[in-house]
Amino acid sequence: MTEDFSEEFLSTILKGGRIGHSLVFFSEVDSTNTIAFQLAVKGAPEGTIVVADRQTKGKGRMHRVWQSPPGCNIYTSIVLRPKIAPAIAPQITLLAGVAVADVLSAWFKEGVTLKWPNDVLLRGRKISGILTEMKTSSAGVDFVIVGIGINVNMSYAQMDGLSHGLATSMMIESAGEIPRSEVIAGLCKGLAGLYTGFLDHGFEPVKKRWLRYCDMIGKPVQIAFKDDIQNGQVTGLDDDGALIIMNGSGKRQRILAGDASIKKER
Numbered sequence: 001m002t003e004d005f006s007e008e009f010l011s012t013i014l015k016g017g018r019i020g021h022s023l024v025f026f027s028e029v030d031s032t033n034t035i036a037f038q039l040a041v042k043g044a045p046e047g048t049i050v051v052a053d054r055q056t057k058g059k060g061r062m063h064r065v066w067q068s069p070p071g072c073n074i075y076t077s078i079v080l081r082p083k084i085a086p087a088i089a090p091q092i093t094l095l096a097g098v099a100v101a102d103v104l105s106a107w108f109k110e111g112v113t114l115k116w117p118n119d120v121l122l123r124g125r126k127i128s129g130i131l132t133e134m135k136t137s138s139a140g141v142d143f144v145i146v147g148i149g150i151n152v153n154m155s156y157a158q159m160d161g162l163s164h165g166l167a168t169s170m171m172i173e174s175a176g177e178i179p180r181s182e183v184i185a186g187l188c189k190g191l192a193g194l195y196t197g198f199l200d201h202g203f204e205p206v207k208k209r210w211l212r213y214c215d216m217i218g219k220p221v222q223i224a225f226k227d228d229i230q231n232g233q234v235t236g237l238d239d240d241g242a243l244i245i246m247n248g249s250g251k252r253q254r255i256l257a258g259d260a261s262i263k264k265e266r
């Protein structure tokens with residue numbers, strides 16, 4: 001399949017949307033998040049989208065590398081300027097997770113789940129990750145950069161050994177190539193709708209939808225953050241995006257950062 005993933009085509013299909021009206025396209029870049037951050041510092045308007053065909057220094061959470069080979073995936077970063085306090089900015093990450101889960105659900109009727117804080121899984125394997133970065137000032141949030149990577153047409157051969165069994169792509173799960181432009185267009189439209197709803201009605205509706213996609217509630221989990229390991233049962237999600245767990249002694253704990261894994265029950 002030959003797909004049109006050119007700057008010209010993408011700007012045509014994204015034209016006029018709340019998200020994507022201004023496209024900055026690269027065939028190769030270090031990281032779309034780095035570029036979007038620099039553009040936002042220079043005043044890029046809300047809804048500016050940076051897209052690359054390949055990243056040479058794709059950034060993941062916790063200083064990990066995000067594998068970003070050419071010609072197959074979506075690497076995008078979006079500038080948002082919500083008038084919110086920095087403490088609730090994690091809500092934007094969760095909102096982006098719902099937008100990605102929604103767009104994937106258009107292709108896969110079942111099996112799309114969200115894993116706190118920001119992994120999107122398909123049939124239990126990671127297919128997308130979200131990295132938000134923000135700049136604040138005394139007035140609050142100046143801007144948030146929502147960086148989204150979606151494995152669209154990546155093959156197992158393009159993944160490093162570590163990812164085997166843990167990661168997947170839309171093509172692997174559907175046995176056919178998928179036009180990235182359609183995925184980006186759906187993502188921008190969905191994200192714009194959710195973001196508008198969030199600004200008008202707050203986080204509650206987003207939280208409800210996030211919880212519907214999350215299959216961790218009630219399950220025993222282990223959360224690793226640096227050298228710290230916490231165990232407990234997931235009971236919910238806080239309004240600031242923290243995961244709520246109940247530990248072995250029945251104490252409620254708010255988890256603000258870390259890698260969560262569901263423990264196998266014996």
Ligand code: BTN
Binds near residue numbers: 128
């Ligand atoms: C994660 O660790 O799960 C987050 C991965 C985020 C990757 C995306 S790809 C587009 C944007 N640019 C980056 O360098 N990272 C994000």
